[in-house]
Amino acid sequence: MRAIRGLWRWRGNPLCRTTDLAEAWVALTALLLIVSVAPLAGVLVGGVAQNALQRSVREQHQTRHRMTATVVRALERSPLTVDPESASGGDLRRRVLAHWTAPDGSRHEGPVMVGIDDPGSGDRFAIWTDARGRAVAHPLDSATATTHAVLAGFGTAVAAGALVEAVRRIAVGRMVRRRYARLEQEWDRAGPDWGRTGAGS
Structure with missing residues (x-):
């Protein structure tokens, strides 16, 4: 102007x-x-x-699968990872040893992060895997x-x-x-x- x-x-x-x-x-x-x-x-x-x-x-939703995993035992607490889905940034995720079944039917076991406050043996939670059963991050959503x-x-x-x-x-x-x-x-x-x-x- x-x-x-x-x-x-x-x-x-x-x-x-x-x-x-x-x-x-x-x-x-x-x-x-x-x-x-x-x-x-x-x-x-x-x-x-x-x-x-x-x-x-679209690619991530086609190649990543939501499976149910079971806690074998809790591992040491790790304050380094914060749950990105939580409303407040103070919810810490816990590292556990878990087992799950891959989409191809193979069984897998390994350390993963869960959003359970006090995970115990036998607790079940959702996990995302690729077609071979390897744990992967949550797929990106459209929004x-x-x-x-x-x-x-x-x-x-x-x-x-x-x-x-x-x-x-x-x-x-x-x-x-x-x-x-x-x-x-x-x-x-x-x-x-x-x-x-x-x-x-």
Whole structure:
């Protein structure tokens, strides 16, 4: 808005310098790019991210299977892993030795993390495995994938806007430095005759 007001103010003004118009046009161009190109870049990147993440969601749901595992015994407490599904970040997961049956019918046993407060032998819980029975992470759900895609698009739009603004500031800074350099040259030429009667005549 300031760029548009600046262009309008200098319209037909005899004191308007070429550099003033150039600065105003650079500012207006940057404003138009921020308003149009940055959101477009965000939408494009968000769309690409959404397609890729939703494809990953489908693949994970096809290749990961929810099975029931049984606790053999609890292992040492590990305060390093926090349950990402819990509402509060204070719910610690417990490490247990468990056994389960893979989708192909093979039996497996190994250490896994569970969200049971006090796991005991025989407790049952859900576990995600691949087709060969190896424990894997919970598959990504569609809503989480969409949230990540939206954040990626928003971040891209903000980054594009910031890049345009940075380029504008650099361009205007160079114009101002050149203007001051020319002004100093003019003062240097006028300096020896400054204040002398009839100078330059």
